[in-house]
Amino acid sequence: MLEGKGNCMGIExxxxxxxxxxxxxxxxxxxxxxxxxxxxxxxxxxxxxxxKVIEGNLKKxxxxxxxxxxxxxAALGRIKPVTGLKEAVENADFVIEAVPExxxxxxxxFMDLDTFCPPHTVMATNTSAKSITEIAAVSKRxxxxxxxxFFNPAHVMxxxxxxxxxxxxxxAVRLTEExxxxxxxxxxxxxxxxxxxxxxxxxxxxxxxxxxxxxGVASARDIDKAxxxxxxxxxxxxxxxxxxxxxxxxxxxxYLHATLGxxxxxxxxxxxxxxxxxxxxxxxxxxxxxxxxx
Ligand code: NAD
Numbered sequence: 001m002l003e004g005k006g007n008c009m010g011i012e013x014x015x016x017x018x019x020x021x022x023x024x025x026x027x028x029x030x031x032x033x034x035x036x037x038x039x040x041x042x043x044x045x046x047x048x049x050x051x052k053v054i055e056g057n058l059k060k061x062x063x064x065x066x067x068x069x070x071x072x073x074a075a076l077g078r079i080k081p082v083t084g085l086k087e088a089v090e091n092a093d094f095v096i097e098a099v100p101e102x103x104x105x106x107x108x109x110f111m112d113l114d115t116f117c118p119p120h121t122v123m124a125t126n127t128s129a130k131s132i133t134e135i136a137a138v139s140k141r142x143x144x145x146x147x148x149x150f151f152n153p154a155h156v157m158x159x160x161x162x163x164x165x166x167x168x169x170x171x172a173v174r175l176t177e178e179x180x181x182x183x184x185x186x187x188x189x190x191x192x193x194x195x196x197x198x199x200x201x202x203x204x205x206x207x208x209x210x211x212x213x214x215x216g217v218a219s220a221r222d223i224d225k226a227x228x229x230x231x232x233x234x235x236x237x238x239x240x241x242x243x244x245x246x247x248x249x250x251x252x253x254x255y256l257h258a259t260l261g262x263x264x265x266x267x268x269x270x271x272x273x274x275x276x277x278x279x280x281x282x283x284x285x286x287x288x289x290x291x292x293x294x
Contacts (some may be wrong), residue, residue, distance in 0.1 A: 003163070010203065011035070011093040011175060013035065013036050013093050013094070014030045014035040014093070014094045014100060014179070015037075015038040015040060015088045015092040015095045015097070016037060016090065016096050016099045017040050017085070017088065017095065017098060017099055017109060018041060018096075018097065018098035018100070018294045019039050019040070019041040019046055019049075019050035020098065020099075021152060022098045022126055022150060022152065023041070023096075023098035024039075024053050024054055025038045025150065025152070025153050025155040026098055026126065026150055026154050026183075027050070027054060028058065028075075029183040030096075030179075030183055031061065031075040031076070031078045031155065032058075032067070032075045032183070032184070032192065033179075033182040033183040033184065034182065035078065035082060035094075035179075036080070036091070036112065037078055037079045038080050038087070038092065038184075039051075039079055039082070040081075040082050040083065040084070040085060040087075040088035040089075041079050041081075041098075042083065043083065044081070044083060045133055047082075047083070048268065052213070054076070054079065055076060057155055058072040058075060058076065059072060064095065067121060069085060073078050074222050076256065085112055085116060085220055086116045086272070087179075087226035087273070089113060089116070089121070090117070090176065091118070092117060092118075093120065093121060094121065094122045094124065094175065094176075095121055095122070095123045096115060096124045096152070096242065097110070097123070097125045097287050098124060100124040101128060101129070101130065103134070105136070106125060107138045110123065110135055110145065112141050113139070114141065115141055119141075121147070122144055122172050122176060122179075123145050124137070124148035124294055125146075125147055125148065126146070126147075126149060126150055127149070128199055128252070129144060129195060129196075129199055131165070131194075131228070131256055132145060132163050132168065132192050133165040133166040133167065134275075136165050136167055136168070140218050142165065142168075143168060143169040143172060144169070144225060145172070146162065146163065146164065146165070146173060146176050147161070147162065147163025147164070148176055148179075149162075149163060149198070150185075151195060157184065159179040159198070160183075160187050160195050161187070161188055161190055161197060162176050162177060162187050162189045162190070163191075163196055164189065164191050164194050177189070184261075194256055194259040195256050196259070199256075200260075202240070203249065203252045203253050203265070205227075206237045206240065206241045207248055207264065207265075207266060207273070209237035210237060210269050210270040213269060213287075214268065220236075220238045220288070221235065223238065224236020224237065224239055225240050226277060238287040238288065241278040241280065241286065241287065242281050242287055242290075243280065243284075244280065244285035245280045245281075245282055246270060246273050246274050246278065246280055247274050249270070250271065250274050253266040256274075265287075279294055
């Protein structure tokens with residue numbers, strides 16, 4: 001049971017911590033959902049850059065006929081950039097943490113949230129693979145801590161995976177679902193387990209595709225084509241891995257290998273690509289070449 005405002009509260013104020021790749025998209029959909037959004041990061045420059053990206057993406061929505069100019073102006077007016085954590089969260093009903101994937105940093109933030117947030121605040125983390133239970137363990141209110149896993153780009157991708165840690169209470173899960181729906185997202189609820197529901201399967205497919213490439217089953221292009229046209233995947237596993245970054249993918253595989261066992265053993269060829277610096281689109285070459293990004 002939540003303390004303070006309890007069940008009958010309406011969530012109106014959302015704080016998004018971290019204005020990077022994910023935080024920007026989350027602030028975008030929160031503001032479009034009608035929430036007052038405090039977007040917090042460590043510097044004014046990062047926040048200004050984030051607001052520019054959000055504005056650009058919202059305006060693309062007007063061109064595509066998805067939103068009106070008035071809706072975009074109102075949404076932008078609801079986002080307040082702040083550098084101080086206390087200022088961002090002291091009146092927040094719902095916090096979404098989207099800082100880098102570093103357990104120590106997330107622990108520090110969840111301890112600070114204990115100090116600054118009102119008693120009724122739900123505290124969500126957008127971690128892609130870390131344990132919600134472990135993040136919540138430093139909190140004096142672990143029942144209020146929940147996983148809210150968005151996908152990249154967060155303003156486009158439909159799914160939010162809601163992850164229940166050991167202590168997460170039903171009301172925190174219900175409110176997270178409500179917030180995600182108001183942001184226009186579909187949700188699935190999963191119990192915490194390494195890789196949740198999505199990262200686990202995705203890592204497995206990408207790794208298997210690399211084993212097939214190493215074994216000479218087919219070319220990367222043909223493996224991608226086979227999965228797209230034969231199995232109806234919107235992107236091939238190599239195209240997707242190039243987008244996500246093979247270094248990121250390798251980190252997830254190493255974690256899954258350590259926690260779930262041999263079936264997630266990273267393919268030696270994938271490791272070789274990472275060692276060679278062929279990390280994907282972000283560096284101009286991965287499995288494919290991206291000359292414009294070099
Ligand atoms: P990012 O590096 O693009 O952004 C992180 C932001 O947090 C940066 O702007 C940084 O300045 C800011 N930051 C650092 N320390 C901070 C602090 N103490 N207080 C406030 N802000 C701080 O990272 P990202 O890709 O947006 O990832 C954020 C989280 O989302 C991670 O946990 C990641 O695993 C998860 N995630 C990422 C993806 C993805 O595809 N990138 C997808 C799903 C989930």
